Amino acid sequence: MLKGKISTGIPVVFLALIAVLGITAGALALWWESLTIDVTVNTGYLEAQLSVHGFGDNETEIAEEMGEPDPSVKNVSSINCTLSDDNKTVTIVINNAYPSISYWCEIDLKNTGTIPFKVYNITFEGNLTEVADKFEFTDGTIYAGLQLEPDDEVIDKLVIHLTNNAEENVTYTGKVTIIVEQWNEYPTPPPTETGLPTSFR
Amino acid sequence: MNKKLGIIISIAVLAALLGGITALWYEELEVEAVVDTAELDWEFTDFFFFDSCYLVPGPDKNLFDFVELNPVTAPEGKDVGCTLVEEIDTDNDGDFDMLNVTLNNTYPYYYTAVNFWVHNNGEVPLKVWRLVIILDNGTQYVYTENEVADNPIITQLDLNNDGKPDVFLWFENAFGDQLEPCQTIDISMHITVLQPAPQNETLHFQLTLDAVTWNEYAEALSSE
Numbered sequence: 095m096l097k098g099k100i101s102t103g104i105p106v107v108f109l110a111l112i113a114v115l116g117i118t119a120g121a122l123a124l125w126w127e128s129l130t131i132d133v134t135v136n137t138g139y140l141e142a143q144l145s146v147h148g149f150g151d152n153e154t155e156i157a158e159e160m161g162e163p164d165p166s167v168k169n170v171s172s173i174n175c176t177l178s179d180d181n182k183t184v185t186i187v188i189n190n191a192y193p194s195i196s197y198w199c200e201i202d203l204k205n206t207g208t209i210p211f212k213v214y215n216i217t218f219e220g221n222l223t224e225v226a227d228k229f230e231f232t233d234g235t236i237y238a239g240l241q242l243e244p245d246d247e248v249i250d251k252l253v254i255h256l257t258n259n260a261e262e263n264v265t266y267t268g269k270v271t272i273i274v275e276q277w278n279e280y281p282t283p284p285p286t287e288t289g290l291p292t293s294f295r
Numbered sequence: 296m297n298k299k300l301g302i303i304i305s306i307a308v309l310a311a312l313l314g315g316i317t318a319l320w321y322e323e324l325e326v327e328a329v330v331d332t333a334e335l336d337w338e339f340t341d342f343f344f345f346d347s348c349y350l351v352p353g354p355d356k357n358l359f360d361f362v363e364l365n366p367v368t369a370p371e372g373k374d375v376g377c378t379l380v381e382e383i384d385t386d387n388d389g390d391f392d393m394l395n396v397t398l399n400n401t402y403p404y405y406y407t408a409v410n411f412w413v414h415n416n417g418e419v420p421l422k423v424w425r426l427v428i429i430l431d432n433g434t435q436y437v438y439t440e441n442e443v444a445d446n447p448i449i450t451q452l453d454l455n456n457d458g459k460p461d462v463f464l465w466f467e468n469a470f471g472d473q474l475e476p477c478q479t480i481d482i483s484m485h486i487t488v489l490q491p492a493p494q495n496e497t498l499h500f501q502l503t504l505d506a507v508t509w510n511e512y513a514e515a516l517s518s519e
Contacts, residue, residue, distance in 0.1 A: 124508065124511040124514060124518075125419075125507060126424060126505045126507040126508075127335050127417075127421075127504050127506055128392075128504065128505045128506075129337060129338070129339060129392055129394075129413060129475045129503065129505075130361070130385070130393040130501060130502070130504075131393070131394045131409075131501065131502040132393055132499075132501050132502075133395065133398075133486065133499065133500050133502065134396070134397045134497060134499045135397075135398045135401055135454070135461075135488060135492070135499070136397065136398060136400060136401065136496075136497050137401050137488065137493060137494055137496050137497075137498065138375065138376065138401060138402050138495065139495035150441065169479035196406060208375075208495075209375050209402045210375065234422065241371075277373065278355075278369050278373070278402070278404055279368050279371075279404065291449060
């Protein structure tokens with residue numbers, strides 16, 4: 095009777111299915127226990143900000159040195175340094191400028207982030223560089239390689255001094271860019287928008 | 296009269312026979328089965344990790360060489376980030392079943408390592424079966440001996456879904472390691488923050504380490 099049933103085919107498939115189900119259930123139900131490792135990574139942030147501590151020129155001093163009775167009358171040009179709302183940009187405007195006068199803006203660079211940074215580089219661009227024999231930080235406190243810990247700050251004097259190559263009644267523009275980067279990767283070039291930094295080894 | 300006597304005698308004989316049957320000697324034998332199952336149980340017992348937030352400040356470690364897994368002391372010995380690890384008993388059964396690892400104020404290439412001990416506090420031998428990495432977006436990566444053989448698990452995880460890896464993970468392969476009851480082994484895990492990690496954010500992922508009874512390890516592998 096049993097032999098006859100097995101030989102029909104359908105019961106064999108049925109029995110095989112039961113066997114497979116049994117094996118699968120065994121596998122799924124096997125005893126196991128989990129241990130969990132929960133990882134949280136709180137990243138810090140790198141941030142630098144600028145501020146302006148003062149600005150001026152030396153027209154009056156030169157006038158005094160030259161014996162002008164009223165040096166104040168020689169104060170014909172002016173400089174103004176203003177800070178953007180995000181504290182990332184200082185705009186310097188010099189009006190009625192002329193050669194051989196030093197215009198200066200005292201700029202504060204501060205680490206407002208949570209990790210140290212180093213100044214990767216400082217670049218000076220624009221046609222102002224062609225007519226100025228000084229367009230630079232003169233106190234030597236802001237320089238490539240400078241490192242600032244969080245909350246540390248330094249002040250340097252950015253001086254602009256025009257040569258006689260400057261033409262009259264012309265607007266010259268210049269731009270100073272300070273790039274800072276995390277201290278542990280200096281002097282690796284900072285990352286670009288197109289991919290990982292070259293330091294990604 | 297004789298007929299009545301015969302009936303009475305017959306009834307008496309029948310009653311005697313029936314009494315003999317119901318009073319016959321007998322005895323039952325029984326087999327009682329009691330199955331006292333064991334418990335498969337393991338727990339975290341101890342751990343060691345780099346750059347603790349609580350201990351004496353020390354220089355961070357940075358990892359630039361991902362091939363040799365060769366961390367170096369952070370340039371200039373700076374102490375910026377730090378690591379915290381704590382054990383948690385999530386189900387209040389007396390076992391530490393979770394390790395909370397927190398890296399604070401980290402930055403690209405910040406490196407830390409956690410060495411932890413797992414202990415078979417159950418009653419049957421177990422084998423380390425698989426590691427499941429679970430990201431907050433639901434993505435899961437399952438690793439067993441089938442995937443990595445004898446090699447460590449080395450992967451980079453995108454934890455903020457921007458398509459770029461944020462964390463480098465190196466996890467020691469303990470797959471197939473067997474722990475007898477009361478036996479302990481240690482496993483190490485190395486984490487490095489990568490350059491594309493977002494600033495000033497909290498990144499999170501979870502790992503579960505699963506063990507099975509030693510005799511079903513092969514079956515567990517084949518059931519994947």
